[in-house]
Amino acid sequence: MRDIITEIWSTAKRNKLRTTLTGFAVAWGIFMLIFLLGAGNGLINAQLQSSDRFLSNSMMVFGGQTSKPYNGLQEGRNISLQDRDMNTTRTGFQANIDEVGAEMQQSGVTVSLGQNYFNGTLTGVYPNHCKINKREILYGRFINDIDIKDKRKVVVLSQDNAKELKNDYQNLIGQYVNVGNFAFKVVGIYKKDQSEMNKDAFSSFTTMKTMYNKGDSVGNIEYSFHGLPTQAANDNFEKVYRGRINTNHLAAPNDESAVWLWNRYTQSMQMNQGIGIIRTALWIVGLFTLLSGIVGVSNIMLITVKERTREFGIRKAIGASPASILKLIIIESVIITTIFGYTGMVLGVAANEYMNATIGHMKVDTGLFQATMFLNPTVGLDVCFEATLVIIIAGTIAGLIPARKAAKIPPIEALRAE
Amino acid sequence: MINLKGINKTYNNGQPLHVLKGIDLNIEQGEFVSIMGASGSGKSTLLNILGILDNYDTGEYRLNDVLIKNLSETRAAAYRNRMIGFIFQSFNLISFKTAVENVELPLFYQGVSRKKRHQLAMEYLDRLSLTQWANHYPNEMSGGQKQRVAIARALITNPQIILADEPTGALDSKTSVEVMELLKHLNEDEGMTIVVVTHESGVANETNKIVHIKDGLIGNIEINTDHKASPFGINGVMK
Numbered sequence: 001m002r003d004i005i006t007e008i009w010s011t012a013k014r015n016k017l018r019t020t021l022t023g024f025a026v027a028w029g030i031f032m033l034i035f036l037l038g039a040g041n042g043l044i045n046a047q048l049q050s051s052d053r054f055l056s057n058s059m060m061v062f063g064g065q066t067s068k069p070y071n072g073l074q075e076g077r078n079i080s081l082q083d084r085d086m087n088t089t090r091t092g093f094q095a096n097i098d099e100v101g102a103e104m105q106q107s108g109v110t111v112s113l114g115q116n117y118f119n120g121t122l123t124g125v126y127p128n129h130c131k132i133n134k135r136e137i138l139y140g141r142f143i144n145d146i147d148i149k150d151k152r153k154v155v156v157l158s159q160d161n162a163k164e165l166k167n168d169y170q171n172l173i174g175q176y177v178n179v180g181n182f183a184f185k186v187v188g189i190y191k192k193d194q195s196e197m198n199k200d201a202f203s204s205f206t207t208m209k210t211m212y213n214k215g216d217s218v219g220n221i222e223y224s225f226h227g228l229p230t231q232a233a234n235d236n237f238e239k240v241y242r243g244r245i246n247t248n249h250l251a252a253p254n255d256e257s258a259v260w261l262w263n264r265y266t267q268s269m270q271m272n273q274g275i276g277i278i279r280t281a282l283w284i285v286g287l288f289t290l291l292s293g294i295v296g297v298s299n300i301m302l303i304t305v306k307e308r309t310r311e312f313g314i315r316k317a318i319g320a321s322p323a324s325i326l327k328l329i330i331i332e333s334v335i336i337t338t339i340f341g342y343t344g345m346v347l348g349v350a351a352n353e354y355m356n357a358t359i360g361h362m363k364v365d366t367g368l369f370q371a372t373m374f375l376n377p378t379v380g381l382d383v384c385f386e387a388t389l390v391i392i393i394a395g396t397i398a399g400l401i402p403a404r405k406a407a408k409i410p411p412i413e414a415l416r417a418e
Numbered sequence: 419m420i421n422l423k424g425i426n427k428t429y430n431n432g433q434p435l436h437v438l439k440g441i442d443l444n445i446e447q448g449e450f451v452s453i454m455g456a457s458g459s460g461k462s463t464l465l466n467i468l469g470i471l472d473n474y475d476t477g478e479y480r481l482n483d484v485l486i487k488n489l490s491e492t493r494a495a496a497y498r499n500r501m502i503g504f505i506f507q508s509f510n511l512i513s514f515k516t517a518v519e520n521v522e523l524p525l526f527y528q529g530v531s532r533k534k535r536h537q538l539a540m541e542y543l544d545r546l547s548l549t550q551w552a553n554h555y556p557n558e559m560s561g562g563q564k565q566r567v568a569i570a571r572a573l574i575t576n577p578q579i580i581l582a583d584e585p586t587g588a589l590d591s592k593t594s595v596e597v598m599e600l601l602k603h604l605n606e607d608e609g610m611t612i613v614v615v616t617h618e619s620g621v622a623n624e625t626n627k628i629v630h631i632k633d634g635l636i637g638n639i640e641i642n643t644d645h646k647a648s649p650f651g652i653n654g655v656m657k
Contacts, residue, residue: 003526010514314510317471318571319499319527321492410491412471415510 008332011304019336022300026337026394027344029293030387033286034348034379038355040282042377044275049375051268053193057228058132060262061089061221061245070252079249079258082216088244089221096225096237101126104208104219111155111201112178113165120161120199122179124208124219132222140173140188147187147204155179156188156202179203182211225265234266290394294337297398301333305402312406313414322407329406333399334392341391345384352378419579419611420445420468425477427463437463438474439634445613447578450605452614452622455631462583464631465615469502469581470494482578499527503572503580507587509564511556517567518543518552524575542570546600562593569600573610580604582614586621598624 012019063080066073081102090100102125109122129135130142138159147154155177162169165177169189176183184203208214228234238261243253251258305312312325355377420443427438437460445451455461466472467479470486479486481501489497504510511520518539525535543552546566556564565585572580582601586594602624604610614625622628623645630637 003532014514310510311512314512315523315527316491316495317469317498317504317510318524319495319575321495321527323492324527410472412466415471415506 004328004331005335007328008335011308011332012336015304018300018304022297023336023340023343025293025296026290026391027293027340027347029286029290029394030341030344030391031348031351032289033283033390034345034383034387035351036282036286036289037379037383038348038352038377040278041379042355042374044278045375045377046372047271047275049372051264051271053134054264055132055134055224056268057226057265058222058224059264061085062260062262063220064257064260066249066251066255067257068252068255070255071250073250077249077251079251081218081221081245081259082248083218084216084248085245086218086221088248089223089241092244093225093237093241096227098224098226099126099128099131100221100223101128101132102205102218102221103129104205104212104214104217105200106208106212109180109201110178111157111161111165111184113172113175116165118161118164120201122155122208123200123202124205125202126205128224129202129222132224136191138189138191139170140186142188142190143202143204148206151206151210152204153179153182153184153207154187154204155184156190157186158190158200159192161199161201162186162189228265231266231269234263234269238263287390290390294394294398297333297337297395298401301329301399301402302405305329305406309406309409309414309417312409313411313417316411317415326403326407329403330396330399333403334395337391337395337398341394342388345387345391349379349384419447419449419482420613421478421480422468423478425464425467425474425479427460427467427472427474437634438467440477441631441634441636443629443636445579445611447611448605448609449627450602450612450614450625451627451629452616452625453629453631454616454619454622456617459631460634461615461617461631465581465583465613468579468613469504470498495527499524500575501578503575503577505565505568505572505580505582505585507584509556509561509568509588511564511567511571513556516553516555517548517559520556520567521570521574524571528575538574539570542574543567546570560593561589562596565589565593565597566600569597573604578611580610580612582612584616585614586616586618594621 061081063078066075066077066079069075086100086102089097104124105121106123107121108119110117110119111122112118125143126148127142127144130137135142137156140156142156143154146152157165157169157172159169162172166172172186172189174186176185178184179201190202209218225237228237239254242256242259242261246253246255246258249258312320315325316322359374359377422441422443425438425441426436429435429437441464453461453464463472467474468481470481470489473488481497484497486497498504511517512523515523518536521539521542522535525538530538540549540552543549546569548563548566548570551559551563551567556567559567565588580601585601586597589597598621601612601614605612605626612625614621616622623642626641626643628640628642630640
């Protein structure tokens with residue numbers, strides 16, 4: 001092996017420019033592959049992060065407007081969800097639905113403490129809201145079952161709003177604040193989420209419903225579910241569920257706008273599919289870039305073989321077997337591609353790290369909320385490993401054709417070559 | 419040592435060319451033979467067949483009682499490596515290797531260890547008084563020195579036979595004499611079997627047996643033990 005390396009070193013040294021240019025083609029190919037994958041990962045990670053804001057196997061149901069006449073009733077009727085819809089949801093689909101909750105909003109509510117106040121939305125929710133919408137509680141707790149049962153006047157404030165009321169806002173826990181004309185006890189503070197406006201103050205659903213005289217109306221229904229692994233299963237479930245809710249409101253069972261379903265599971269499934277396609281596309285573009293590098297190496301090796309035909313003739317005359325010539329060329333090609341490919345890969349990783357350090361957490365600030373456009377644009381160790389494998393395979397392929405050519409020339413013809 | 423029986427060789431490049439038309443030749447161990455002929459007579463083809471660099475169509479070639487026929491390229495390479503030492507007109511040294519590396523090369527293909535083959539190569543260079551040139555590249559040496567390096571390379575595997583194809587063709591008359599003296603010395607003192615292909619009568623005259631080849635057939639075989647008898651032998655003038 002050491003002899004082969006010495007051989008390759010001496011031939012590479014003789015043609016510095018050629019070796020460098022060949023190497024550059026390969027290094028560039030791998031660099032682009034790694035860089036593209038890194039940038040793609042940045043976009044994908046940002047998408048994943050934003051979709052991660054919700055529990056993926058959850059569904060929200062909103063009231064809508066009928067779009068077709070049914071049972072003697074005209075289209076265009078407004079549908080608002082009611083208690084019986086919650087009952088239907090709770091009892092009719094026990095095979096799939098876990099916890100059922102609802103959210104009811106009252107906007108323009110003033111919350112005050114002494115001289116300080118803010119205007120926000122009071123949202124009555126069930127305990128499962130915290131899980132479904134992934135609220136992170138900083139201090140205290142979220143709404144619990146006892147709050148629901150006893151219609152307790154409790155409130156969970158956002159970090160931002162709590163700050164408006166008191167600078168050392170963690171001490172608000174246990175204090176009473178005025179919500180409209182009532183005194184509510186602050187039981188928790190949740191972490192602000194840059195991607196929305198954070199105006200919600202959460203309270204118990206039952207408290208809200210009583211306080212604001214909402215009657216039968218429940219606002220929006222939300223629940224988590226399980227056991228619907230495929231798109232088809234989800235479609236089927238939605239169809240049956242929609243039919244049942246529509247029937248409650250005397251709307252056509254197949255009317256798709258009477259109630260709106262927001263299925264986060266199928267949404268994330270579609271997104272995963274999209275991400276898969278993007279990933280594949282990036283690999284394909286990267287590999288084609290790399291391919292031009294490989295063709296370059298192959299081309300150079302062909303020229304090299306032609307130039308060295310006589311040398312191979314001499315080697316064969318003094319006892320080199322075709323296999324040893326084949327080995328020499330292939331190893332040379334693999335070593336050149338590996339050295340330069342590795343360099344390209346290291347540069348690509350460095351470029352990704354630079355990108356990560358500069359625009360890796362780029363956010364678009366709309367004033368109301370921030371959206372992450374680019375997150376952690378790097379590639380994992382596994383991709384580097386795969387890329388290394390690709391380099392070695394590329395080197396072998398690049399060397400194969402020239403090497404076979406060199407091994408096949410009969411020694412007497414090779415000796416005649418100039 | 420070498421037994422050729424009815425060797426025929428035809429080249430099929432467009433028009434078939436019948437180069438060797440039934441060659442019968444025996445060369446015994448320790449002989450110093452030259453093959454002479456005009457260009458196109460088939461002498462180089464014959465040497466290529468002797469050196470297992472080329473195939474023949476019909477007949478039989480035995481080298482040291484081994485039948486050399488239809489060998490795979492790998493087998494042929496192994497036989498060339500162990501049984502034959504080549505000396506070429508244009509030296510055929512590898513330009514980016516030093517003298518000692520060139521001499522080592524046949525041993526590399528035998529799988530001899532680095533240290534051992536270096537040591538052996540230095541020994542052979544020493545025998546050809548080239549020690550101080552060991553680390554020079556071929557383009558830093560004179561023609562005579564290059565040919566001596568090539569001879570060292572031919573000898574290092576301790577082959578059964580040395581095949582020399584116009585060994586003095588690219589040398590001036592003085593170095594030609596030196597190289598022929600060297601071959602003669604190898605034959606006389608070490609009993610090496612040597613076959614030289616040449617078209618120069620002076621070179622042929624240095625050998626003990628001259629095989630004349632004409633139009634693909636062996637004309638006559640001349641026993642030439644008295645090198646002084648021919649006008650070429652006087653004062654060793656060859657050119």
